[in-house]
Amino acid sequence: MSAVPTTSPLQARRRFxxxxxxxxxxxxxxxxxxxxxxxxxxxxxxxxxxxxxxFDRFGLSFVxxxxxxxxxxxxxxxxxxxxxxxxSLVALVLATPLAIAIGLYxxxxxxxxxRGVVGSLVELLAAIPSVVLGxxxxxxxxxxLAHHVEPWLHRTLGFIPLFGDPQQTGQGLFTxxxxxxxxxxxxxxxxxxxxxxxxxxxxxxxxxxxxxxxxEMVRGVILPATRSGIAAAVILGLGxxxxxxxxxxxxxxxxxxxxxxLFPPADTLASKIASNYQGAGSGLETSSLLYLAAILxxxxxxxxxxxxxxxxxxDPLRGARP
Amino acid sequence: MSRYRRRRLVNxxxxxxxxxxxxxxxxxxxxxxxxxxxxxxxxxxxxLFTKPQALxxxxxxxxxxxxxxxxxxxxxxxxxxxxxxxxxxVYLTEFAPRRLALGIQVVLDVLAGLPxxxxxxFVYALLVIGHVxxxxxxxxxxxxxxxPLVARATQEVLMLVPGTLREASLALGVRRWRxxxxxxxxxxxxxxxTGTVLAVARAAGETAPLLFTSSIFANTVQTDxxxxxxxxxVLIFTYSEQPDPxxxxxxxxxxxxxxxxxxxxxxxxxxxxxxxxxxLTG
Numbered sequence: 001m002s003a004v005p006t007t008s009p010l011q012a013r014r015r016f017x018x019x020x021x022x023x024x025x026x027x028x029x030x031x032x033x034x035x036x037x038x039x040x041x042x043x044x045x046x047x048x049x050x051x052x053x054x055f056d057r058f059g060l061s062f063v064x065x066x067x068x069x070x071x072x073x074x075x076x077x078x079x080x081x082x083x084x085x086x087x088s089l090v091a092l093v094l095a096t097p098l099a100i101a102i103g104l105y106x107x108x109x110x111x112x113x114x115r116g117v118v119g120s121l122v123e124l125l126a127a128i129p130s131v132v133l134g135x136x137x138x139x140x141x142x143x144x145l146a147h148h149v150e151p152w153l154h155r156t157l158g159f160i161p162l163f164g165d166p167q168q169t170g171q172g173l174f175t176x177x178x179x180x181x182x183x184x185x186x187x188x189x190x191x192x193x194x195x196x197x198x199x200x201x202x203x204x205x206x207x208x209x210x211x212x213x214x215x216e217m218v219r220g221v222i223l224p225a226t227r228s229g230i231a232a233a234v235i236l237g238l239g240x241x242x243x244x245x246x247x248x249x250x251x252x253x254x255x256x257x258x259x260x261x262l263f264p265p266a267d268t269l270a271s272k273i274a275s276n277y278q279g280a281g282s283g284l285e286t287s288s289l290l291y292l293a294a295i296l297x298x299x300x301x302x303x304x305x306x307x308x309x310x311x312x313x314x315d316p317l318r319g320a321r322p
Numbered sequence: 323m324s325r326y327r328r329r330r331l332v333n334x335x336x337x338x339x340x341x342x343x344x345x346x347x348x349x350x351x352x353x354x355x356x357x358x359x360x361x362x363x364x365x366x367x368x369x370l371f372t373k374p375q376a377l378x379x380x381x382x383x384x385x386x387x388x389x390x391x392x393x394x395x396x397x398x399x400x401x402x403x404x405x406x407x408x409x410x411x412v413y414l415t416e417f418a419p420r421r422l423a424l425g426i427q428v429v430l431d432v433l434a435g436l437p438x439x440x441x442x443x444f445v446y447a448l449l450v451i452g453h454v455x456x457x458x459x460x461x462x463x464x465x466x467x468x469x470p471l472v473a474r475a476t477q478e479v480l481m482l483v484p485g486t487l488r489e490a491s492l493a494l495g496v497r498r499w500r501x502x503x504x505x506x507x508x509x510x511x512x513x514x515x516t517g518t519v520l521a522v523a524r525a526a527g528e529t530a531p532l533l534f535t536s537s538i539f540a541n542t543v544q545t546d547x548x549x550x551x552x553x554x555x556v557l558i559f560t561y562s563e564q565p566d567p568x569x570x571x572x573x574x575x576x577x578x579x580x581x582x583x584x585x586x587x588x589x590x591x592x593x594x595x596x597x598x599x600x601x602l603t604g
Contacts, residue, residue: 018497025499026417032409033418036473037429039466043436043444050447101343109340118344120592125351127588129527131555132358132577135562139570140357182350189347213333236435243437246529246555250562270439270530277533293443297436304435308428 044297051294053287062291068256068272075288077295079256083266084299087173087248088241090262091180096234099185103192104218119193126186134250137179142170142251145178150263164261171253174262176271179247184237191233195226232310239303243296245270269296355581362578365571375541375552381568385576387543391551395457395536396526398547399464404518407472408507414473415480416502434470438530441466446534457544457551460536467528468521475517479510482602512598516591523587527580529555554580 054075058065065076106119150166157163199222207217223230253265254275267275269292276289369384376383410430414423445463449456483506491501507514532553537560539550554576561573 018499021497021499025412025502029409029413029417032406033413033426035406036410036433036469037426039469040429040433040436042448043441046444046447047440050451098343098346101340102347105340105344109337110344118348120589121348121351122344123592124585124588125347125354127523127584128351128354129529129555129580129584131527131529131558131562132581133354135558135573135577136354136357138562139361182354185347213329215333215336216329218336239435243439245437245439246533246559250559270437273439273443274530274533277537290443290447293440297440300435300437300440301432304432305428307435308431 047290047294047297051287051290053284054291055287057284058288058291062288063295066256066258068288070282070285073282073284075285075291077269077292079258080267080269080272080292081295082258083173083252084242084268084270084296086262086266087176087180087252087268088238090174090177091184091241092234092238094177094181095185095188095237098181099188099233099237100192100230102185102189103196104222106189106193107196108214108218108222119190122186122189125182126190130183130244130247131250133179133182134247137175137247137251138171141178142175144170145175146170150174161260162262164259164263167253167263167265169253169265171251171265172263173252173266176248176252176266176268177262179251180241180244183244183247184240187240188233188237191236192226192230195229195233196222199225228310232307235303235307235310239300239307242268242303243270243300245274249274269293269299355585358574358577358581361571362574362576365575366578370572370575374543375557377541383541383572385554385557385572385579387539387541387552388554388557388576389579390543390545391457391536391539392526392553392555394545394547395461395464395532395551395553396522398457398461399468399525400518400522402461402465403468403521404472404514407469407517407521408476408514410469410473411476411480412502412507414477416498416506430470430473433466434474438467438528439533442531442534445531450535455534455536455538455550457536457547457549460532460551460553461547463531463535464525464528467531468525471521471524472514472517475520476510476514479513479517479598479602480506482513482599483509484602509602512594512601516595516598519587519591519594523584523591526587527555527584529559532556533559 054062058075062075063077063081065074066078067074067076068079069075102122106115106122110118146167146169150163150170153163154166203221203225204217207221208214212220248268249271252267252271254267254271255265257264257266273289273292273296276285367384369382370386371384371389372386373382373384374387375385410426414426418426442463445459445466449459449462487505487509488501491505492498496504532555536550536553537556539552539556541552544551558573558576558580561569561576564570
């Protein structure tokens with residue numbers, strides 16, 4: 001044994017094993033990550049491929065056609081787009097101020113001990129399965145709205161066409177909107193709270209030191225600083241409301257009516273698909289349901305991407321947060 | 323002075339409104355929980371957990387078949403989603419170039435935001451059309467929903483692993499893969515488990531992905547995943563659409579069981595998460 005060789009066979013083997021191990025781990029993790037990409041691609045491709053028959057038959061006028069008649073083989077999406085837009089918008093109008101107020105309470109007002117408890121309870125509200133919320137909606141909330149809230153709204157605000165004659169069953173667009181509100185408030189509230197907590201303390205203290213009241217500080221500092229983030233949170237909530245199928249199917253009643261009043265039964269894109277789960281009559285009907293799913297997919301993707309772009313590009317606090 | 327008083331009044335009003343909003347959310351949660359517990363509590367019995375669903379129109383029966391089916395579906399979905407989710411998270415935090423990481427992150431967020439009914443109908447198109455509904459298809463659909471949740475939770479905890487730990491390991495000449503497998507993953511196992519439990523809680527209550535994949539099932543206990551598996555969410559959904567009050571009672575009982583499981587799992591996961599995060603960040 002004169003000179004120690006620079007690399008012994010053992011070392012060489014270990015080095016090779018190490019490099020090999022690195023490559024293998026890199027490879028399989030990359031495969032995992034790519035499978036997510038492939039999955040999203042497959043979802044888009046498969047849904048577009050299966051809606052093809054309906055698309056070839058009806059083209060883009062499917063979106064504006066009002067009839068859904070499996071017997072005559074005529075299908076159109078307008079009533080469901082109407083139901084989706086109205087239920088989601090009403091839910092958003094109800095939920096946004098509530099959620100922002102809850103976010104402000106949790107970040108600025110709540111005493112230390114209460115903060116964690118109320119925050120967790122709000123998050124638990126988001127954890128309730130939608131089918132349970134729907135069951136509650138159909139058997140408890142619906143009848144309550146039909147017998148108390150809707151008649152009252154009709155009596156006091158009946159001159160606005162939105163509040164037409166109340167329904168007997170409590171199944172309808174309005175009940176669906178209230179259920180959706182309950183579902184999206186905790187989501188938007190949780191994100192808002194995080195945003196508000198991310199506003200630099202110095203800015204808040206500065207405003208207070210200048211003599212602003214707490215509300216003036218919120219309006220002058222917190223809300224402007226988090227505006228884009230709130231917008232993103234609201235859009236995420238909207239995406240959730242648009243895509244919710246189960247709870248809405250349970251409470252919305254089903255129907256193809258288009259009109260001003262919020263109370264009668266209707267259908268959303270998602271609830272129309274869900275209520276056909278026991279199978280469609282013809283190939284064309286199945287394909288038309290897939291066409292509805294494609295519209296829903298497009299809406300979901302747009303809402304999601306817009307929210308992400310806002311969060312990543314225009315949130316001035318993003319970099320400042322720890 | 324009056325200007326000051328007006329400002330104070332506005333402030334007080336706004337504070338009161340915010341408090342009322344928070345209170346309202348808590349009250350709604352309480353109302354839902356209490357009304358499910360009150361209506362479902364009465365039907366909770368030994369029979370409910372041990373007997374399968376009664377034949378259509380007959381009295382009695384329980385939800386045993388649906389409980390077994392849901393457990394199987396979620397187990398299978400977890401087995402599919404957790405490995406892929408963890409691998410994805412490891413790739414994103416340890417290997418991916420910045421731009422690619424950003425792209426995959428966007429894809430994951432998109433996947434998390436897709437309407438669940440769309441995922442259900444995708445799996446229906448992929449695995450059910452031309453075949454039959456199966457527990458496997460249902461579990462696959464649930465796995466798609468769990469995947470981004472597991473990946474996100476794992477990623478968060480991987481990023482909490484102190485950089486010094488990573489650097490110390492590499493400085494000792496330990497290979498990257500051994501650093502990941504031997505140091506980083508073990509120290510983040512708590513976070514991965516939390517994420518998994520949260521994803522399980524979510525998947526156990528999902529109905530939309532199962533409607534098209536595992537909804538037309540037998541009244542008996544079924545463990546064959548090539549056939550449609552009975553499950554709690556679809557049972558609640560179909561019973562809630564029936565006019566029969568006896569079925570409503572069973573739906574309430576099933577909803578109580580499901581809700582209790584989901585809420586307790588979420589709470590436990592959160593408590594566990596804060597503990598393991600404290601351990602990591604000191």
